[in-house]
Amino acid sequence: MAIDITAISPNPALLDLPWSVPLEDWPEEHLAALPRGISRHVVRFVRLGQEVIAVKEISEPLARREFQTLRNLRRLGQPAVEPLAVVSGRVAGDGTALDACLITRHLRFSLPYRAVFSQRLRDDTARRTLDALAVLLVRLHLAGVFWGDVSLSNTLFRRDAGDFAAYLVDAETAEIHPELSRGQREHDLFVAHGNIAGELMDLEAGGHLDEGEDPIEIANRIMHRYDLLWNELTSEERFERGDRWKVDERIRRLNNLGFDVDELEMSTDLDGTTIRIQPKVVDAGHHSRRLMRLTGLDVEENQARRLLNDLDSYRAATHRQGDDEELVAHAWLNQIYEPITRTVPPQLRDKLEPAEIFHELLEHRWYLSERAGHDIPIEDTVRDYVATVLPGRPDEVTVLGVDTEEIPITAILDS
Amino acid sequence: MATVTYDKATRIYPGADTPSVDQLDIEVADGEFLVLVGPSGSGKSTALRMLAGLEEVNGGRILIGDRDVTHMPPKDRDVAMVFQNYALYPHMSVADNMGFALKIAGKPKAEIRQRVEEAAKILDLEPYLERKPKALSGGQRQRVAMGRAIVRQPQVFLMDEPLSNLDAKLRVQTRTQIASLQRRLGVTTVYVTHDQVEAMTMGDRVAVLNFGVLQQVDTPRRMYDHPDNVFVAGFIGSPAMNLMSVPVADGGLKLGDYVQPVERDVLGKATGSEVVLGVRPEDLEISDSGRGLAIEVDVVEELGADAYIYGSMPGQDAGDKPFIARVDGRTPPAKGEVVHFQPKGEHLHIFNAESGERISD
Ligand SMILES: Nc1ncnc2c1ncn2[C@@H]1O[C@H](COP(=O)(O)OP(=O)(O)OP(=O)(O)O)[C@@H](O)[C@H]1O
Ligand SMILES: Nc1ncnc2c1ncn2[C@@H]1O[C@H](COP(=O)(O)OP(=O)(O)OP(=O)(O)O)[C@@H](O)[C@H]1O
């Protein structure tokens, strides 16, 4: 029985998994019970040494195609799960051929939408997940990626300073083009709207949506948010020659939305009285790239924004506005960020990512200060947060519980 | 329901110097099942996506009924891509799984119910409407997914290689199911495949594309019996038609030491001294006289009543396509033997050697 493993950097432990058994029947000892989205293929999470991998059983050509697409997406800097391997040539004990498996790395601290909705930490969960999905879709479209099957199930969410950041998890139908047509973008949005409404109706039927919330109305939000963001990022703007400050203003607006402008087209009309500008190449990750450059921390966009703000306050408080930015950032990392996040006892570290904990601490300090009527020092905040807030939170490094559905529809026809 | 018209529809991708679909002219009749077929890269998917609104049309027009949809957004075209990735929702009943798209479209409850019931009847799902998807078999689930497209009652169904991820056995079963369902519903359908057998078994008519150019659109029968050019002759049919360059002789074509009679007005349409002769494997017979095309037998494939022999003509390169003939399964020639074949006169396909166009009737 010769199985074939195509991997980017193969982990020999892969060879020890029971490839001659259909994925559905894999013994418990290998499995990690984590919640998933709705899927038609069998998907399982498997422990492999220190890490957790996701295994999806799917026909070989599709597995290879999805593997390649995920690689290309990551090469383009898009938020997608990381492909690790394709396992093919599987044969069951009785000699029948088994489908191939696509292996991706389990995205740490990621939440499938069912887990997001079942926790309901704040009531505007639906709004925040859809906003994150709209950002993801705009980013993909700007990079020429047609998704083909946009849905909540095919997206993973990570906490991002109280909001969410969205990751693409299912690239089975995705195609990468030099540029997308309007029709391709509209089709993705139409599919997104239908799928999201369906998924929310399903949550409603299962009693997981708040009474009185209308799935269709919530789903409409994706269209609205997408259009707003797409226009802000791509539309042409005209103004009088004297209003040149509007160029800077546009760039600042895009930065605030988290995008860098790598190329801006600017032209004047014949007599030179009006100026026309249009962003040509924009790149997500304005704040996270800046934070990465200053501190080496790799965090989500809103978390980065939050940390950069704290860095600014630190600079002001220590009267170092005149100093080299990188030196101050280094000091902030050593004196503030690291000592504080290290204060969290090891047994509570699987609850949230350090950057999210830092964000919550800043929120908590604000809350405590307001209650006390004066500033509470960060050390006291940490003590209170670790004692009263964090222990009540679920572990999210790999969320447990909530079983999941998969409803294969490619099974043998029976008529 | 509606007709679909490609009117000189052209798609040139940005940066490409040749069109991927070049002045495509096809009229699909109301209720017809049209299959687009061709080798990889021939423009089938592009043609379908132009109709769906996913690719811009750079020249010509596309009509659905008498509506010009050339520049219309996809969702306003009233077409449904069938077999897209349909997920079934575990907490919703089969009826709700089928009807939710209508709910999104704001249709009244009674109408949704009626359309779902109609679709369930066609799909043999009536008894299961109140169940949850988990309680259904794999095949029933697949029909629920089909039902989702059906209840929308679109004017046109579009399918792009819907069977490509199924194994061979399931593919044959599902093929039959889709074809019979389409006939019962009578919805105009455009279906893309690279598999000519699938095209020939499913389509009312088949359109063959090559390099973005329409080669022929005809019923499967006509396509098989009367290919318009050398490309279609070689592409349609399995095993493939034998195609060979042969010299024109007085009153016929020279096949080895034998002259196959051909009408003079056909020969008159040849340019140069040769034509391309096409003969299907089943249209050959072994000549008793020992005259005709001398073929050395390389492989004999026994299929019971029939056998196929794969051989080569003397002097033929090893890399050339084999010569294929169907012979009586009870007395097939042996491997290594040299046999002489003559075409059965009425089934000759003769093409102009320069243009590749058909010149025989
Ligand atoms: N690398 C990963 N990290 C975390 N979760 C994952 C990962 N890969 C898959 N999942 C989970 O498994 C679920 C199913 O995976 P996926 O969407 O790829 O399956 P599918 O059968 O192709 O789905 P569909 O029916 O949409 O085609 C996802 O919704 C997600 O929750
Ligand atoms: N988005 C695109 N951008 C540029 N060129 C494209 C694009 N999509 C397709 N093409 C090119 O257009 C031509 C036709 O492609 P198309 O996918 O329509 O062919 P096809 O007949 O469906 O092939 P296949 O069976 O391989 O899917 C090919 O040369 C292909 O490389």
Ligand SMILES: [Mg+2]
């Ligand atoms: Mg999926």
Ligand SMILES: [Mg+2]
């Ligand atoms: Mg998928």
